[in-house]
Amino acid sequence: MKNSYKILAINPGSTSTKIAIYENENLVFKETISHSNSDLEKFDKISDQFEYRKKIILDTVKEQKFNLSELNAVVGRGGNMKPVEGGTYKVNEEMVGDLTVGVMGQHASNLGGIIAEAIAKDLGLSAYVVDPVVVDEFEDYARISGIPEIKRKSKDHPLNQKAVARIAASELGGVYSDYNFVVAHMGGGISIGIHKKGRIIDVNNCLDGEGTFSPERSGSLPVGSLVEMCFSGKYTMHEIKKKITGKGGLVAYLGTNDAREVKKKISEGDEYAKLIYETMAYQISKDIGAAATVLKGKVENIVLTGGLAYDEDLVQWIKERVEFIAPVKVYPGENEMYAMVQGVIRILNGEEKLKVYI
Numbered sequence: 027m028k029n030s031y032k033i034l035a036i037n038p039g040s041t042s043t044k045i046a047i048y049e050n051e052n053l054v055f056k057e058t059i060s061h062s063n064s065d066l067e068k069f070d071k072i073s074d075q076f077e078y079r080k081k082i083i084l085d086t087v088k089e090q091k092f093n094l095s096e097l098n099a100v101v102g103r104g105g106n107m108k109p110v111e112g113g114t115y116k117v118n119e120e121m122v123g124d125l126t127v128g129v130m131g132q133h134a135s136n137l138g139g140i141i142a143e144a145i146a147k148d149l150g151l152s153a154y155v156v157d158p159v160v161v162d163e164f165e166d167y168a169r170i171s172g173i174p175e176i177k178r179k180s181k182d183h184p185l186n187q188k189a190v191a192r193i194a195a196s197e198l199g200g201v202y203s204d205y206n207f208v209v210a211h212m213g214g215g216i217s218i219g220i221h222k223k224g225r226i227i228d229v230n231n232c233l234d235g236e237g238t239f240s241p242e243r244s245g246s247l248p249v250g251s252l253v254e255m256c257f258s259g260k261y262t263m264h265e266i267k268k269k270i271t272g273k274g275g276l277v278a279y280l281g282t283n284d285a286r287e288v289k290k291k292i293s294e295g296d297e298y299a300k301l302i303y304e305t306m307a308y309q310i311s312k313d314i315g316a317a318a319t320v321l322k323g324k325v326e327n328i329v330l331t332g333g334l335a336y337d338e339d340l341v342q343w344i345k346e347r348v349e350f351i352a353p354v355k356v357y358p359g360e361n362e363m364y365a366m367v368q369g370v371i372r373i374l375n376g377e378e379k380l381k382v383y384i
Contacts, residue, residue, distance in 0.1 A: 031098040033370055034145070035363045036083060038103060038137040041066075043079050046363040047092060050371065055090050056363065059083070072136055073126045080141050099374065100146040101366045102138030104158020106130035109180065112161045112188055112226065113381040114369040117143040117153040121383045130160050130181075156369030157185040159233070161226060168228035181233040182217035183332070184226060189365035190331045190357040191221050197355070198326060205326040208317040208352070210310055210344075212334035213360065214283060215271075216240040218313040220320050228320055230313065235270035238309035241283035241334075244274030245309065276302065285334055307340050311347035318351045325352040332360060 030050060037044040041063075046056035059082055069075045087094060102117070107124040115121065117139045125136040139155045146153035161184035171178050187209045188202070195202045203224030211217045215232035216239075230237030230246075239245035247270075256266055269278070277283045279302045280291065291299035318325050328348055334340055335358040345354050372378040 029375060031371055031374055032096050033367045034087070034094075034097055034100045034142075035366045036100070036102045036138055036142050036145075037362055037366070038079060038134040038141070040134050043083060044363060045083055045086060046367075047087070047090075047097075048364070048367045051364075051368075053364075054092065057086050057090075059086060072128065072132050072134060073140070075134075076137060076140055076144075079137055080144060083141065084145070094145075094149055097149060097151060099151055099154060099370050100142040100149075101154045101156060101370045102140070102142030103135045103362070103366065104155035104160070104185070105136030105138055106133055106160060107136075107139075107158060107383065109160045109162035110158065110381070110383065111163050112157050112184055112224075114154055114156045114373050114378065115158075115381045115383045117146075117155060118383055121155070133159075135159060154366075154370050154373070156366045157188050159184065161188075163225040163227060165227045179231045179234070180226070180229055181231045182219060182226075182229045183211040183213070183215070183232070184219075185362050185365050186331060186360050187211050187217065187219045187221070187226065187229075189361050189368070190329050190355075193357060194327050194329050194355050206321045206324055207327050207329055208314050208321070208325055209329040209331065210314060211360075212240075212310065212330065212332035212340075214240060214242050216243075216245075216306075216310060216332075216334075218310070218317050220317045222321060228317070233271070235274060238313050239275040239306060241276045241285065242272055242274060244270045244278070276306070285337055285340070289337070289339070303340070304343060307343035308347070311344050314344070314348045315351065323351070328352050328354045329357065330354060331357045333358070335359070 032049050035046045041061055043059045047054040105125050106128050107121055108129055122140055122143055125139050128136055142153035162180040164180050169177050191207045191209055192202045195205050207221040209219045209221055217229050217232040219226045219229040235243045236246050280288055280299055288299055288303050314328055330341055335356050341356055373380050
């Protein structure tokens with residue numbers, strides 16, 4: 027008989043905290059808790075939000091009249107700890123320390139493991155993180171940038187990328203480690219991951235704006251022009267970084283990061299909006315083609331995922347350019363909560379080995 031597990035998943039974002047409880051693959055309930063600027067601005071550091079967010083999570087679960095004693099585990103979004111290979115990790119003291127100080131950067135996702143551990147500890151349970159944002163499975167080629175002082179970094183969307191790759195593998199009749207995939211996660215940032223037999227061996231660092239431009243990130247830029255802009259005296263370093271991540275891409279060209287608004291402009295005859303939006307599809311396609319060369323053309327599927335994968339026009343523009351490489355599978359949306367829970371279930375069922383964070 028199949029074991030039954032109830033798991034609480036916690037995914038803190040910059041302005042919200044998503045929580046969900048699953049019983050195996052079945053969603054018991056989910057909630058997105060919004061946080062206003064006035065709520066958060068009183069905290070100097072991300073880690074200072076711990077008690078505030080933990081209380082809201084527990085209050086929300088209580089409102090749903092769910093008994094926490096029924097839980098078997100708690101899982102949090104994996105944040106900016108030290109780079110690790112993909113997999114499921116038990117939260118330990120070392121991880122909590124690194125997430126608290128943000129050894130790879132400050133982001134709300136750092137709170138995922140910290141809050142999960144605190145709630146789990148009170149219940150006598152274990153807490154986990156699954157495929158955190160700092161998953162690093164690069165081959166040596168992928169780390170070399172062209173300047174010895176600068177190494178390429180793996181910072182992208184490994185949780186959702188690996189989740190949809192596992193689905194694609196299952197549909198092919200095998201497991202993730204059997205196949206090669208190129209996975210394009212298309213959201214506020216766009217990452218193109220090269221998946222070789224269960225490992226992401228190369229990907230653009232979309233968190234810092236590398237790769238194709240996206241709804242709010244600039245993508246890789248002409249280096250000479252960027253250097254001139256940096257030293258023009260017109261911008262501070264903070265302003266340049268915002269142009270790259272936050273105010274780049276569609277926001278910079280069209281004043282919005284909402285693809286629905288862009289589509290509305292196009293439907294009203296805005297040719298410039300159409301050019302910019304189609305260029306984003308062009309750049310995504312170009313990066314997918316480059317990714318296929320790393321795998322020497324041996325690609326089982328090209329996988330499109332993320333919120334933008336709901337847009338049939340964007341998907342079709344990409345398909346027209348890349349279907350000659352491999353069949354394209356489309357899994358719209360971000361399945362992060364489900365992916366976290368499934369990672370824990372694989373551990374509890376003994377299907378996968380638990381990783382140790384050191």
